[in-house]
Structure formats: structure tokens, C-alpha cells
Amino acid sequence: MEKLKSLVPNNLKQMVAHSTPDDLPLTSSSLLDFFLNLQQFHQIVRDLAGQESGLCAKNIDSALELKQKGNQYYLSGDYIHALSCYTKALRVAPMDANDKDRNLVATLYVNRASVSQKRDHLVECLRDCNRAVQICPSYAKAWYRRGKVNVSLENHDDAVHDLTIAKNRESSLAGKKQIESELKIILDQSNRTSNKVVQHTKNNLRVSEESVQVQLQCVTTPDKGRGITSQYDIPEGSLVHSEEPYAVTISKHCRETHCHYCLNELPADAIPCTSCSIPLYCSHRCRGQAGGQVFKNCPMERNINDSVFDNLEEYISQITLDNDFYPEDEHIFEHKHECKGVHWPVILPSDVVLAGRVVVKSVQKNGVSTDVPNLLGKLELSHNYSQVSPESKLESHIYAIVLLYCLQHSYGFELPINGASVSQVVILISQIRVNSLAIVRMNSNNYGLSDHVSSGSTCTVEQVRVGLAIYTAGSLFNHSCLPNIHAYFLSRTLMIRTTEFVPSGYSLELSYGPQVGQWDCKDRLKFLEDEYSFRCQCSGCSELNTSDLVINAFCCVDPNCPGVVLDNSLLNCEKQKRKHLPAVPQCSSSAPHLQWAP
Numbered sequence: 001m002e003k004l005k006s007l008v009p010n011n012l013k014q015m016v017a018h019s020t021p022d023d024l025p026l027t028s029s030s031l032l033d034f035f036l037n038l039q040q041f042h043q044i045v046r047d048l049a050g051q052e053s054g055l056c057a058k059n060i061d062s063a064l065e066l067k068q069k070g071n072q073y074y075l076s077g078d079y080i081h082a083l084s085c086y087t088k089a090l091r092v093a094p095m096d097a098n099d100k101d102r103n104l105v106a107t108l109y110v111n112r113a114s115v116s117q118k119r120d121h122l123v124e125c126l127r128d129c130n131r132a133v134q135i136c137p138s139y140a141k142a143w144y145r146r147g148k149v150n151v152s153l154e155n156h157d158d159a160v161h162d163l164t165i166a167k168n169r170e171s172s173l174a175g176k177k178q179i180e181s182e183l184k185i186i187l188d189q190s191n192r193t194s195n196k197v198v199q200h201t202k203n204n205l206r207v208s209e210e211s212v213q214v215q216l217q218c219v220t221t222p223d224k225g226r227g228i229t230s231q232y233d234i235p236e237g238s239l240v241h242s243e244e245p246y247a248v249t250i251s252k253h254c255r256e257t258h259c260h261y262c263l264n265e266l267p268a269d270a271i272p273c274t275s276c277s278i279p280l281y282c283s284h285r286c287r288g289q290a291g292g293q294v295f296k297n298c299p300m301e302r303n304i305n306d307s308v309f310d311n312l313e314e315y316i317s318q319i320t321l322d323n324d325f326y327p328e329d330e331h332i333f334e335h336k337h338e339c340k341g342v343h344w345p346v347i348l349p350s351d352v353v354l355a356g357r358v359v360v361k362s363v364q365k366n367g368v369s370t371d372v373p374n375l376l377g378k379l380e381l382s383h384n385y386s387q388v389s390p391e392s393k394l395e396s397h398i399y400a401i402v403l404l405y406c407l408q409h410s411y412g413f414e415l416p417i418n419g420a421s422v423s424q425v426v427i428l429i430s431q432i433r434v435n436s437l438a439i440v441r442m443n444s445n446n447y448g449l450s451d452h453v454s455s456g457s458t459c460t461v462e463q464v465r466v467g468l469a470i471y472t473a474g475s476l477f478n479h480s481c482l483p484n485i486h487a488y489f490l491s492r493t494l495m496i497r498t499t500e501f502v503p504s505g506y507s508l509e510l511s512y513g514p515q516v517g518q519w520d521c522k523d524r525l526k527f528l529e530d531e532y533s534f535r536c537q538c539s540g541c542s543e544l545n546t547s548d549l550v551i552n553a554f555c556c557v558d559p560n561c562p563g564v565v566l567d568n569s570l571l572n573c574e575k576q577k578r579k580h581l582p583a584v585p586q587c588s589s590s591a592p593h594l595q596w597a598p
């Protein structure tokens, strides 16, 4: 980015830096023409989007090396490092690669299942065994491991079934004999104990059954653009809005710790994308929804006389039921265009990657047959292009051009790239900066020494921004430093509740960050101007309120004066509050005063 910026000649820089929304088609096409004649630009796009040079492609050599390392850690009893190596190996292993005549990915799942079993993580172990047998149904070791974990889970019917398949698939006589004796013990045991059914936890993203009961309306306000009001009185704590994101992307610092689809924390048995080495998912369902590819199973090696295999296909489909995902008609795969080993999604900033997802979504819905494609979909979001800094205008022009070329290279659609399409993406980036919501999770860290929990432990709770998302209706809620609603997230779902009683016709407003009583007024105003490019017009910033004063005010030194003393910057800020500002009282003290109403 810095490289491209430095190559733009000064006159063009000035033209872009001082552009208005109306000039955008012209400034965009001028910059585009300049880049198209520049060798370095084409090289940068090839580096970012070329599949041959992509560092995020699958790589069998790295996978084998990591598997080897994992095996060494396993043998030395270092299960944490073994697990990490197997997961890294899974990330880079091509789905169709073989290692010693066995599918490498299936082998890695079985190895990781062994680690999970050693760590007593039985459900994770079972899930990895399921993944292995789904890829490679004739894999004796996978069935054996599955049988063993089902024994631990007291799931005797499945254990007997699995070990019987393992015995039939085992090639060595000694192996067959060992499994047979284990089977005998289990059969004896299962005659004595009753079966316990393992409850598989379904990864259901419809996290809340509670439905929104109130009717809201979008209105035009005098000083904040559009906003949301209630049509009826709403009690405190009511759910007023719930919405799935239009587009979402994971934060860069959460790529290794959170599922790239649902944004929940990754389990120990995270699974990778089947085509590239970037995303990790918590389940097949999330991977399917994000746009991974469907497995191509190895052909089943069937023994004609082997009656156990008659129902094997059906058995596998039963035990891996949760693994399959059949997208609804309207479903848009949000990771597909970032796949195939290209690495621009890792390099470009999150808001630009999010813009890419919006563009692909609208192109998938509407097609790109026209000269001026509709790249903004039906978003109708506000933007702040006129207010952004000259530097930022130039950056968003460059990002828009680079993004469109990366999409064209890696996604393969014939997108007309011209002044009109670039200017739409510039506006889109500006819309995302004004309207995107950071999806957050609360993380607690225990820094206690386990032996001395009661004496020396400390627990901190911190808010982690796990993703960035666009919610079409959710972005219509305005900001107030005295909010009456609160937004939170369940998985990717935005939920909004009232924090107090809201009378009919009142605006529903949430806090984009600071609130009255937490920061003083001038810091809040500055923050909102810097981050969101607007001068806050909320009641907290336009009316005098005690919380703002007590933060930095002192009693007057004159014991007969009931006024409070403010420092100059605070006084100026309070003076700017337009309504209800009382006159500054007369007092002999020279410090700036404000009379507080009794």
C-alpha cells in the first residue's frame, strides 16, 4: 500500500485527496489509468492474488513435516504440542494427498484423535474419528480408535460395531487377534451394563428462540440523519431487535483462536478449510456455511463376503450426520472468493476484506452483465466520504482498485473495472467505516496459581473484538452518550435490548463507545469525531448533566459560593452544550465557575 501510494504523482494525489462524492468517478478512473500503466501495480496484484505465488495454498511437504514433528511430540508425551502440530498439518494438507498409501488428512485426524484421547477429551476424539472414517471408510485404525473412545463414553453398541469393522479391515493377523480379544471383553461388559446414548452437541447457529415483540420505525431526525424510534412504550430489558449480518469478517488477531464463521472460540479439534490454509472452523457445519468444499470419499474397498459392510455406508452417514451442510437456496458462500491459496485476505485490512464480501454478495445476487454493476447491493447505508482526511481518501481509492483486481484474479468473474465501479467501492469502504459493528466477546483470564487459588488469584475480564460486520437494519440505530439500548452478540447474531423504559415515539439509541459518566464530554466528542466523523448531538452532549461535571469539577474555595470550579477546557466544552446552560455565577474567585442549580 505504502509502495503504491509513493508512486502516485503529486497532482493526482492532490486531485484524489480533495475529491467529493460527485468527483469520484473521475478521480477513480484517473488513478486507475495511472496504475494500469504501472508495472509495479500489476506485480503487486499478482503477488496478492496469484494462486501460483500464494503462500496460503495447501502444501504436502509442510504437512508431512508437521505430522512428523507431531509424532515426535506424541511419543515424548508432549500432547499439547503434538495437538498443535497435527492441527497445523491439517491446515496445509491437500485433501487428496496420500502418505504411505493412506489419505494423509484421514491419518492426521486419527493421530489427533489419539492425542485427544490421551488428554481425556473424548468428544473431540470421537469427532476426529468420524472425520477420518468419512474421508476413508476402510481405515481400520480410525474404526479402532472410534471403538475405543466409544468404550470410554460407555457407548457399547457403537463400540462393538466399530471394533467389528476395525477387525475386518485390519490386515495383520496379530492386529485382528488383539481387536478380537478387546471385543470379547466389551461384549462381556455390555451384557452387564446398560447402554448410554452419547448426546452430540449440535452446532446450531439459531442461538436464540426469543422473538422480537416490538414494532420499530425508521424516522428522519433533524440532526442525526435517519434513526429508529419505538411505536409503543417498551419495558426495560425487552428484546427490540435481532439480526443476522449482511456480511462479516473475522478480526486478524482472532484468526488462530476463533471460528472464522460463527466467531466462537475454537475447540481443540478445529478443522481447516479444504482448499486453502487460512480459515479454521469449529465444525463441518460452519465450514460448509462459509463455503468449504464437499468431501470426495475414497472408494469403499468392499469384501464380497463381508456382511458388516452391507450397511457401512448408512452407518457412516448416520454417525457423521452433523458433518453435512446443505445450504439454503439463498445462501451465499462468503469465503469462496478468498480461497485457493491467494493471500490478499490476510494482507488487506479487515474493512477492505469486508467490502470484498459485500461486493461478491451483490454480484452473486445480481450478476455483472452491465457496464456499471451494482456493487453496493441494496445496502442504502450512510457514508462520511466528504469528512474523511485527504490521506484516507487516497488510501480508499488505492484499496478499492487493488480489491477489485484481487477479486477478478482470484474469483474469476469478469467484473468491469472502471471509474464507476471503483468509485462504488470507495463509497462502500466509507460506508463500512461509518456503519460496521465490531462483534465482541468477553474473555476472562485467570492468572491465579492453581495451588493458591484463594490467596493469589486474579481474574480479569476483557472485551475482545472478534469480528467486523454489517447489519443492514442494525446500522440505523444512532449513537447516544446516554443510551437507552444495549447491543450484544450471540455467535454472529446481533441482539439489541432496552436498558430502561422507553416511551412510545422516543429514539432508541446505543452507545458506539463512550458514555456520560465514563469519559468527560470533550474526550467523548473528540473520540466520536476521530472515529466516526460526526459531532455528537445526543442529549448527553447537548445538555448539562451532573456526571460530566463531577469527573473534573471542584468545589469553590470560597465557602459561601455554591458554584463548582471547572478547568478551562471543560468549561468551554460545557459552554458549547446548547440547551439549559445556566449563566456563569458571579464570584470573587478567579477560576472559571459554573452555578449548579440547587
Ligand SMILES: C[S@@+](CC[C@H](N)C(=O)[O-])C[C@H]1O[C@@H](n2cnc3c(N)ncnc32)[C@H](O)[C@@H]1O
Pocket (backbone or CB within 6 Å): 223, 224, 225, 226, 227, 381, 382, 384, 434, 435, 475, 476, 477, 478, 479, 480, 532, 533, 534, 535, 536, 537, 538
Ligand atoms: C451507523 S449510522 C446511524 C444511522 C444514520 N443516522 C443514517 O442515516 O443512516 C452513524 C451515522 O449517524 C449519524 N449519527 C449517529 N449518532 C449521532 C449523534 N449522536 N449525533 C450526530 N450524528 C449521529 C452520524 O452521521 C453517523 O456517522
